[in-house]
Amino acid sequence: MEESIKYLKEQFGLGEVDIRTYSPLVLAYIGDGIYELVIRTILVSKGNCQANVLHKKASSHVKASAQAAMITALQDELTEEELHIFKRGRNAKAVTMAKNATMHDYRYATGFEALMGYLYMTNQMERMIDLVKMGMEKTGGLP
Secondary structure, three states: OHHHHHHHHHHOOOOOOOHHHOOHHHHHHHHHHHHHHHHHHHHHHOOOOOHHHHHHHHHHHHOHHHHHHHHHHHHHHOOHHHHHHHHHHHHOOOOOOOOOOOHHHHHHHHHHHHHHHHHHHOOOHHHHHHHHHHHHHHHOOOO
């Protein structure tokens, strides 16, 4: 995957950036997308089934409460830098809030997504996947 990201950057002339200067909400934006892609990849790889069934399964993993539970279970596993990124995302002041989510879950989910975005943008896909797997094992959320 890291090679694919490198190729994407080369093909579109995307230079290296200091991702630490990015808003945690921007990291959460890309993190939301990449985390959902990981979940969808896992689900689709487990076998062919109806798209609406896949959607329901994916939704149960990407909703705010599931992400909040996952990051809560993972906090002791995070490096100091990862914990810092999570906290920046958790404490970011978002204009909107997800439907059907408590403020606590929404903030923790935003922190989780910021961490996923940071790991993706810094070419740490293996670490991201390891954390997702560990989080699913700890929360009993394996699809």
